[in-house]
Amino acid sequence: MEFNYNDRVLKPGYTSCMGCGEALAMRLVLQACGKNVIFTNATGCSEIFTSRYPTSSWNAPWLHSLFENSAAIASGVYYALKHKGLLGKVSVVATGGDGGTADIGLQCLSGAAERGDDFLYVCWDNEAYMNTGVQRSGLTPFNADTTTSPAGKVSFGNDRCKKDMPQIMAAHGIPYVGIGSCGYYRELGGLVKRAMAIRGPKYLQVHSVCPLGWKSDPAKTIDMAKLAFETCLYPLYEIINGVTKARRAPKDGWKPAEEYLKPQGRFRHLFRAAEGASQIIRIQAVAAANMRKFWPEVAVPQFALDAEAKVAEMDKVTA
């Protein structure tokens, strides 16, 4: 049997970990971008594993400069295309990890969105700096154990909630903000095609499971990403021209947050320590807030309401 990789934007031989949700998301998103696309890339997993010198996995024009300036380079490419009269024929797609997008590259991305440059920015959100060995980033979720927010006797891991990056981008008034997930791999292409049909700055965030950093089973990558949505800890929605349209809620109703937290090593301490239960309730309350915000027509389940009530009680006592 013959294996033909000629039409691939990203050719195999890249050195991502096995079970990498980011590699899966990249492969599907980049393929959906279509032909005549120039890609720019921030430093991160996606850049490192696709460009092991002297090889490159990219079968398309690809630029990498620094950690922070993926969006700035994309702006430059956009203005060069404008000068050459190639707008409409060639499109620009900037990519970066969650650190390169939400922490280090935020000012370049914000500037590009504010100027209204026509390109799609895709953020592979694997919820920490995985490439350098799992350091916490602005998109690391509450209570996750990373090497710079270690869980132990005095800490439950990351003490801050995940930065709401899609809402920050939506606040720029850009025409398209989308959130996808590697778990819903059949929908990624549609998100990209809808984004590419719009002119102006566009932002797409793709939840990418990292079995290395999350300490989850590589074979269960898709299940983990699906559970993130089904527990409503990672809401999936699109904002097109200011109108928010959430993905349809799961048929069987929302699941308790424990189902998502339990299989992951980065939340293991919550189930071992005695005070962990109160922290799980806090995470459940975050999920409840997401449910109410994006799916007002769906009834919030009783366990989520209970968690909210308990959190209100806990904060009252400590205040």
Next chain:
Amino acid sequence: MSPKLSMDKLSVGCVAMPGGSLVYKTGAWRSMRPVFKHAACIGCRACELVCPEGCVFENPQEKHVLVSSKEKSPGEKKREIANRDFDPDYCKGCGMCANECPVKDIDMVPEVK
């Protein structure tokens, strides 16, 4: 043209050949290998889509017959479905295809020489 791996001479701007990573066979990492049984496969393409390497392909030459009988429409239905197989050069053996297969037509077995 097959890409050549050379560290002797740096190219201008350290430009690497597009798609040159094909020379690096990540299949050597594998400790478990998928076995496509070609029995219950319904041709949903989930294995092709979820593979992070994208190394699962449809083989149009080889087909298997799927016999299905639904409760709503009595009588057996026969359908010819193309076989799927993986590229041993790049499969890292993560097991995502076996986990995601809705009819569990893929088994993971230890890779032995």
